[in-house]
Amino acid sequence: MPDLLNEIVHKYNYWLYIILMMIGLYAMISKNNLIKKLVGMNIFQTAIILFFISIGYKEDATIPIIVSGHGGDAAHQAIQAANYINPLPHVLMLTAIVVSVATLGVALALVVMIYQRYQTLEEDEIRMRVKQL
Amino acid sequence: MTAVLADYRGYDTMFETVVIFAAGLACILLLRTYIQRTRGREYRHIPTGIIIHIQDPNKAPKGLREFELIDNIWVPHDLIIKTVCRILIPFIQIFSLYVVMHGDFSPGGGFQGGVIFGASLILLAISFDLRTALQLVSEKTLGMLCALGVVIYSGIGCLCIMLSGNFLDYGTLSQILPVDPNHIRALGMLGVEIGVGITVMAVMVVLYINIASEGRHHQGL
Amino acid sequence: MNANYPALIVLSPLLAAFLVAALDWVDRRWCYPVALIGLGGAVYSSGHLFFQVMRSGTIAYQLGGWPPPMGIELRIDFLNVLLLILVSLVALVNMVASKKSIHQEMPIKEGTFCTIYLLFVTGLLGVLVTGDLFNLYVLLEITSLASYALLAMGNPDRAPLASLNYVYLGVIGASFYLLGVGYLYIMTGSLNMLDVASLLPQISGSTAVSVAFIFCLVGVWIKMGLFPLHTWLPNAYSYAPVAANRVIAPLMTKVMVYVMIRLMLTVFGFHYVFEQLDVQNWIVGLGSVAIIAGALMALAQTDLKKMLAYIIVCEIGYMVGGAWVGNVQGMVGAVLHIINDGLMTFALFLVLGNIVYVQGKTKISELDGIFASMPWTMAGFVLAGLSIIGVPPTCGFFSKWYLLLGGIQAGAWFFVIALVFSSLISAILVFRVVETAFFSSAQEVHGHHGGHAGHVAILQEAPITMLASLGIVGIGLIAVGIWSGSIVQQVILPFVQQGMS
Numbered sequence: 088m089p090d091l092l093n094e095i096v097h098k099y100n101y102w103l104y105i106i107l108m109m110i111g112l113y114a115m116i117s118k119n120n121l122i123k124k125l126v127g128m129n130i131f132q133t134a135i136i137l138f139f140i141s142i143g144y145k146e147d148a149t150i151p152i153i154v155s156g157h158g159g160d161a162a163h164q165a166i167q168a169a170n171y172i173n174p175l176p177h178v179l180m181l182t183a184i185v186v187s188v189a190t191l192g193v194a195l196a197l198v199v200m201i202y203q204r205y206q207t208l209e210e211d212e213i214r215m216r217v218k219q220l
Numbered sequence: 221m222t223a224v225l226a227d228y229r230g231y232d233t234m235f236e237t238v239v240i241f242a243a244g245l246a247c248i249l250l251l252r253t254y255i256q257r258t259r260g261r262e263y264r265h266i267p268t269g270i271i272i273h274i275q276d277p278n279k280a281p282k283g284l285r286e287f288e289l290i291d292n293i294w295v296p297h298d299l300i301i302k303t304v305c306r307i308l309i310p311f312i313q314i315f316s317l318y319v320v321m322h323g324d325f326s327p328g329g330g331f332q333g334g335v336i337f338g339a340s341l342i343l344l345a346i347s348f349d350l351r352t353a354l355q356l357v358s359e360k361t362l363g364m365l366c367a368l369g370v371v372i373y374s375g376i377g378c379l380c381i382m383l384s385g386n387f388l389d390y391g392t393l394s395q396i397l398p399v400d401p402n403h404i405r406a407l408g409m410l411g412v413e414i415g416v417g418i419t420v421m422a423v424m425v426v427l428y429i430n431i432a433s434e435g436r437h438h439q440g441l
Numbered sequence: 442m443n444a445n446y447p448a449l450i451v452l453s454p455l456l457a458a459f460l461v462a463a464l465d466w467v468d469r470r471w472c473y474p475v476a477l478i479g480l481g482g483a484v485y486s487s488g489h490l491f492f493q494v495m496r497s498g499t500i501a502y503q504l505g506g507w508p509p510p511m512g513i514e515l516r517i518d519f520l521n522v523l524l525l526i527l528v529s530l531v532a533l534v535n536m537v538a539s540k541k542s543i544h545q546e547m548p549i550k551e552g553t554f555c556t557i558y559l560l561f562v563t564g565l566l567g568v569l570v571t572g573d574l575f576n577l578y579v580l581l582e583i584t585s586l587a588s589y590a591l592l593a594m595g596n597p598d599r600a601p602l603a604s605l606n607y608v609y610l611g612v613i614g615a616s617f618y619l620l621g622v623g624y625l626y627i628m629t630g631s632l633n634m635l636d637v638a639s640l641l642p643q644i645s646g647s648t649a650v651s652v653a654f655i656f657c658l659v660g661v662w663i664k665m666g667l668f669p670l671h672t673w674l675p676n677a678y679s680y681a682p683v684a685a686n687r688v689i690a691p692l693m694t695k696v697m698v699y700v701m702i703r704l705m706l707t708v709f710g711f712h713y714v715f716e717q718l719d720v721q722n723w724i725v726g727l728g729s730v731a732i733i734a735g736a737l738m739a740l741a742q743t744d745l746k747k748m749l750a751y752i753i754v755c756e757i758g759y760m761v762g763g764a765w766v767g768n769v770q771g772m773v774g775a776v777l778h779i780i781n782d783g784l785m786t787f788a789l790f791l792v793l794g795n796i797v798y799v800q801g802k803t804k805i806s807e808l809d810g811i812f813a814s815m816p817w818t819m820a821g822f823v824l825a826g827l828s829i830i831g832v833p834p835t836c837g838f839f840s841k842w843y844l845l846l847g848g849i850q851a852g853a854w855f856f857v858i859a860l861v862f863s864s865l866i867s868a869i870l871v872f873r874v875v876e877t878a879f880f881s882s883a884q885e886v887h888g889h890h891g892g893h894a895g896h897v898a899i900l901q902e903a904p905i906t907m908l909a910s911l912g913i914v915g916i917g918l919i920a921v922g923i924w925s926g927s928i929v930q931q932v933i934l935p936f937v938q939q940g941m942s
Contacts, residue, residue: 115613131616135623176626179575182575189242190586190608193608194589196250199435200250200251200597227505228513232513235579235580238455238563239579242587245462245590249553252553370459374455378456386445
């Protein structure tokens with residue numbers, strides 16, 4: 088039992104992201120309103136993005152911008168890589184955020200199309216009207 | 221960090237910009253309709269504030285100069301909003317240009333600057349009127365700007381191919397620009413960030429206009 | 442210029458897309474020719490790359506001049522060079538055949554449609570050439586975004602809802618893949634496929650790597666439509682516009698199968714996947730269930746479009762089962778089947794598009810007499826149907842042969858039974874349509890469409906561009922079948938043997 092508690096406390100960031108992901112997945116599956124499902128989808132993607140960002144963190148490290156000096160001289164000094172957090176996950180996640188925003192935009196356009204046709208956003212009502220077609 | 225984004229993984233960033241471009245185009249494809257609204261329009265008499273509703277979309281009130289066309293969700297008392305926004309929007313745009321240019325040295329870059337610029341145009345559309353915003357930046361301008369940004373990005377890459385390098389190898393650009401090969405990478409990155417900023421700006425505004433007006437471009441939020 | 446073809450094959454449709462988007466505002470008539478030029482450039486580059494790879498082996502191309510693992514690398518080897526030719530050819534032939542359909546279904550928005558179509562093809566080609574795991578995710582999302590938009594332009598009642606359900610599942614699939622790549626990055630610190638492959642054997646005992654593999658695999662399965670994760674597929678592909686359907690349905694799922702094989706053989710390696718994980722029996726079982734379920738559900742359909750969509754589900758089962766039996770024959774069969782199935786499905790959807798363009802209805806019971814009014818189209822259908830059943834010399838026979846041999850050799854009897862069973866059901870499906878089309882109902886002697894029994898049959902065929910495309914694909918089916926031997930020997934076998942050594 089103390090071992091399990093140890094596990095949870097030391098890796099709390101992983102547990103947090105998994106809980107967020109499951110919340111998003113739950114919203115996508117069980118909510119009836121189309122917009123709530125989209126919100127769930129966004130939570131799901133955001134949880135994965137947060138997970139990625141957290142893996143780049145090093146203890147007592149700062150943001151990856153060389154502050155002392157500017158221009159040519161700073162670039163010629165050797166820097167200690169351990170002092171700066173890993174920028175690669177951040178960069179990858181910039182791309183992932185943009186992709187998730189673009190997907191959200193297209194999904195919203197689809198929801199607007201559905202609303203124009205069926206005048207409702209509740210999925211069970213839409214199913215009923217589709218059956219009546 | 222922009223160095224990693226635009227140089228080591230410049231190919232990824234180009235496709236990220238293409239994703240944004242695709243989202244904007246997809247919005248236009250899905251939502252844009254050219255069917256005119258048939259509900260009629262509302263006009264407001266400026267001296268007295270009376271609102272009239274004309275059923276026939278082809279007719280206009282006599283003495284049109286005293287009337288202004290309003291949306292059917294128009295609310296009065298927006299003089300403060302209009303004045304403040306009119307003053308603020310140019311400063312927001314200058315700030316966004318600053319953010320684009322300073323991506324190499326401080327948090328910023330093409331995406332962030334483009335979003336801020338796009339937000340300033342959306343602010344114009346919200347505070348004034350969708351039609352006013354569309355008169356200032358027409359749909360055709362926005363469409364061309366969307367394409368222009370990504371063409372700048374891939375154009376720089378193709379230029380590198382034509383100068384006998386690999387795709388997006390900024391070092392080869394020093395053959396045409398009189399800068400030393402180390403500095404040329406920073407300039408190449410600046411070029412692609414500008415391209416990214418243009419596309420992001422145009423697509424933000426396109427997405428807002430099409431979703432808010434359900435494709436009809438007659439009125440917004 | 443000679444060395445830049447790996448970048449050019451992706452750039453050619455991409456630049457054409459931007460040009461078409463700009464031309465849309467200037468003069469709409471230029472959109473279609475520019476799109477054709479872009480796709481033609483891709484076909485030319487793929488042919489050039491094919492000869493280059495056959496001559497000198499794998500091509501590696503570094504983007505931005507940065508060597509891997511820092512930069513992104515494009516790798517063209519024996520596996521993807523065939524798929525590049527397939528994708529670019531199918532896209533070009535479809536564009537040629539679809540001009541009139543686009544005009545019929547979406548009259549004002551042709552320019553935007555062509556742009557998103559080109560972006561879809563760019564995404565697919567990019568997925569095929571890349572050698573970097575995260576780049577694959579970005580290109581996968583471009584492809585998916587374009588397909589969400591393209592598939593929603595069909596039947597205005599049901600297409601947006603079907604596409605929205607596809608969006609949910611597609612996002613979950615892509616996010617699982619991203620999560621798997623994230624785990625791999627934590628464990629190995631690199632994103633390049635070969636780099637990860639060289640670093641993995643040292644840490645292959647850890648659970649994080651197996652979890653990474655499972656996440657990547659499930660993500661790819663959702664996107665390829667493997668039973669029971671296929672629920673988005675029938676609706677999305679049934680209500681889509683004809684021109685989009687014909688390019689998305691054959692290609693998207695097959696490129697996902699390519700991604701799965703690439704993950705299995707190049708990134709994680711044969712030893713890890715088959716010897717250390719030891720899940721292959723379950724997955725071959727799942728593939729067999731997919732085959733049987735797909736075949737049975739196809740049998741239950743009354744609409745031709747849905748029937749073809751369920752046939753796709755069945756074929757994906759073939760490929761997943763064949764790839765996971767674990768011997769050379771099965772893997773060769775799976776890879777050959779990717780190419781063959783792409784061609785067969787494309788031919789079937791071309792036939793479907795012709796029928797929709799001319800008649801507008803697709804229920805099987807309403808297709809009577811079509812043999813008389815659309816003979817060439819139905820000839821194409823019969824040829825594609827024979828290929829699905831697996832009759833020589835069409836290409837379907839050869840890939841099924843390899844799959845059967847692989848299954849027998851590995852002792853996966855459930856898989857073998859499923860293969861034979863689905864061939865029988867495909868025969869029933871094809872001949873049911875042929876019977877309805879050929880023998881019209883007896884009551885209509887003086888029929889108002891396509892007269893029979895003494896009247897001259899009204900030839901109501903599709904336009905010549907569509908028929909010519911169908912003819913090209915039909916010849917392709919037979920040609921790939923006849924040349925299967927040399928394709929396998931010279932291209933597929935070296936890759937598979939190298940991957941499974």
